[in-house]
Amino acid sequence: MNVLLDHLPQFREGFLGTLSITAASAALALVLGVVIAGFRVSPIPPLRAFGTAWVTLLRNTPLTLLFLIAFFVVPQIFFPGTSPFVLAMGALGCYTSSFVCEAVRSGINTVPLGQAEAARSLGMTFFQTLRLIVLPQATRSVIPPMSSIFIALTKNSAIAGAFSNTELFNVSKLLSDKGFAIGWIFLWIALCYLVITFAISGLFRLLENRLEVAR
Amino acid sequence: MSSSVLYDAPGPKARVRNRVFTVVGGLAVLALLVFAVLRLNAKGQFAPEMWDIFNYAGVRTSIRDGVLTTLKVFAVAAVLSLVLGVLLAVGRLSDHKAVRWFATGFIELFRAVPLLITIYVLWVLFLTYRSDLGLSGDNTGFWALVIGLTVYNGSVQAEVLRAGINSVPRGQREAAYALGMRKTQVMMTVLVPQAVRAMLPTIISQLVVTLKDTSLGYVITYQELLFQLQQLAGNTVVNDDNPYVPVIIVGGAIYIAMCLALSALASWIERRGRRAKTGIRVAGAEQPLAAGDALDVVDQSAAPADASAGKTN
Numbered sequence: 001m002n003v004l005l006d007h008l009p010q011f012r013e014g015f016l017g018t019l020s021i022t023a024a025s026a027a028l029a030l031v032l033g034v035v036i037a038g039f040r041v042s043p044i045p046p047l048r049a050f051g052t053a054w055v056t057l058l059r060n061t062p063l064t065l066l067f068l069i070a071f072f073v074v075p076q077i078f079f080p081g082t083s084p085f086v087l088a089m090g091a092l093g094c095y096t097s098s099f100v101c102e103a104v105r106s107g108i109n110t111v112p113l114g115q116a117e118a119a120r121s122l123g124m125t126f127f128q129t130l131r132l133i134v135l136p137q138a139t140r141s142v143i144p145p146m147s148s149i150f151i152a153l154t155k156n157s158a159i160a161g162a163f164s165n166t167e168l169f170n171v172s173k174l175l176s177d178k179g180f181a182i183g184w185i186f187l188w189i190a191l192c193y194l195v196i197t198f199a200i201s202g203l204f205r206l207l208e209n210r211l212e213v214a215r
Numbered sequence: 216m217s218s219s220v221l222y223d224a225p226g227p228k229a230r231v232r233n234r235v236f237t238v239v240g241g242l243a244v245l246a247l248l249v250f251a252v253l254r255l256n257a258k259g260q261f262a263p264e265m266w267d268i269f270n271y272a273g274v275r276t277s278i279r280d281g282v283l284t285t286l287k288v289f290a291v292a293a294v295l296s297l298v299l300g301v302l303l304a305v306g307r308l309s310d311h312k313a314v315r316w317f318a319t320g321f322i323e324l325f326r327a328v329p330l331l332i333t334i335y336v337l338w339v340l341f342l343t344y345r346s347d348l349g350l351s352g353d354n355t356g357f358w359a360l361v362i363g364l365t366v367y368n369g370s371v372q373a374e375v376l377r378a379g380i381n382s383v384p385r386g387q388r389e390a391a392y393a394l395g396m397r398k399t400q401v402m403m404t405v406l407v408p409q410a411v412r413a414m415l416p417t418i419i420s421q422l423v424v425t426l427k428d429t430s431l432g433y434v435i436t437y438q439e440l441l442f443q444l445q446q447l448a449g450n451t452v453v454n455d456d457n458p459y460v461p462v463i464i465v466g467g468a469i470y471i472a473m474c475l476a477l478s479a480l481a482s483w484i485e486r487r488g489r490r491a492k493t494g495i496r497v498a499g500a501e502q503p504l505a506a507g508d509a510l511d512v513v514d515q516s517a518a519p520a521d522a523s524a525g526k527t528n
Contacts, residue, residue, distance in 0.1 A: 041219065043222050043225065043233050044237050045237060046237060046240045046241035047236075047240040047244070050244045056475075060427075060474035060475055061467055061474075062428070062470055063430075064434070064441055065441060065466065068441065072445075072448070072457075073463060077255055077258050109220065111220050112220075116220045126222075129221075134220060155329040155330070156329070158329035158332055161331075162434040168332075169329065169332055173335065182336050182340060182343075183340075186332070189328070189332055190324065190327065190328045193327055193328055193329065193332075197327055
């Protein structure tokens with residue numbers, strides 16, 4: 001009990017650290033994932049191949065290996081002097097983007113073919129079809145998997161703490177190195193993660209209800 | 216391309232446009248690759264000496280040891296997590312309130328906490344009470360990693376199995392009770408076998424996640440593949456530089472090969488299961504997230520199936 005009260009500033013900093021790294025990499029993953037999903041459904045072979053390679057490679061690589069690449073290869077070869085936060089964001093964002101891409105792609109594929117054909121036969125242009133017919137229907141089936149993707153991202157962000165970022169794992173490590181009972185630390189950290197994951201799933205449930213149509 | 220939702224079958228104009236985009240896109244992808252290769256080359260990562268390290272017996276031995284250690288952790292954790300998964304799934308469906316609550320709490324707690332934190336906490340605990348538990352040296356890391364993986368993946372597997380058990384038609388259970396079978400008999404001889412068969416692709420996909428997560432041993436400095444690779448690259452100096460790129464390319468290829476082999480098994484079983492006309496529907500082999508909610512994946516794979524089934528009728 002005392003661990004939490006005595007080290008409230010550290011816990012708050014860790015909590016905010018987890019939140020910020022999760023939010024930053026979620027944004028990156030969302031943008032990258034949608035772009036790559038666009039590549040994967042496009043009628044252009046090189047881009048499709050690139051998207052497939054991206055997803056296959058990233059989904060079958062351990063996240064820790066990506067962190068290793070981000071922290072030992074990227075600063076030395078490509079962009080020297082990048083901050084640990086940006087590097088961790090890159091690793092988490094790229095890894096998660098492959099899952100986002102698959103969710104978006106399968107969401108687009110759930111839209112029945114007839115819908116798009118009907119839209120086109122009404123004379124809608126490509127962008128009209130996309131904006132008015134395909135995307136609204138795809139969004140509805142993309143949201144539930146997206147919720148679990150972002151919950152997973154929150155939990156994966158703990159690995160960033162092992163690579164010199166300040167977040168909840170890092171805080172628990174520091175406090176246990178100082179000799180505080182690990183059981184209590186674990187309990188409080190678990191509670192912090194529960195708060196974040198419940199918030200995310202609540203947010204997405206709200207979104208789902210907003211977008212739901214009565215059938 | 217005529218089967219795509221987004222694009223109509225291309226006419227002459229669209230075909231020309233697609234061809235132009237193909238060239239532009241191909242050049243862009245090529246440019247990206249060339250940039251990366253040139254940059255790596257400029258830093259001397261493609262120098263022959265850098266890659267010559269794989270000819271040394273010591274380097275090969277440490278990579279082989281790393282692979283074997285990773286596989287050992289994976290094998291033990293996979294077996295234990297499946298056992299725990301069955302126990303927790305049955306516990307969560309138990310008639311006794313206390314058992315049900317314990318199983319539910321266990322599953323929800325360990326699914327919510329990042330695996331890395333579970334492993335780290337176990338490691339610290341094991342280090343603290345090392346002499347009482349009879350652990351020594353490398354064993355501490357091994358058991359922390361194995362138990363952590365077991366607890367987390369066991370919880371996920373339990374949810375997968377529970378979804379499988381719930382997907383068995385209710386008539387099966389009622390028929391079994393009507394035949395005079397006992398609760399344990401119904402569960403073990405009627406429900407669980409069908410659940411396992413239906414969920415096998417998802418179970419194996421979760422095993423891929425288990426395999427990937429063995430790399431978390433790196434953080435608790437356990438000598439699995441990733442840690443070995445990092446040590447290897449960090450301790451070798453070629454041309455005044457550490458051979459991180461060659462080592463990571465080789466190590467990444469090993470990881471990807473192992474994971475792809477397991478995923479291929481999962482989708483093979485899925486295809487085989489789809490061929491069968493009897494029994495309940497086999498779940499999709501879609502890989503759950505590294506720390507994802509397998510239940511959600513199961514729900515998703517079940518939902519479109521129902522939708523499409525409704526459409527064909």
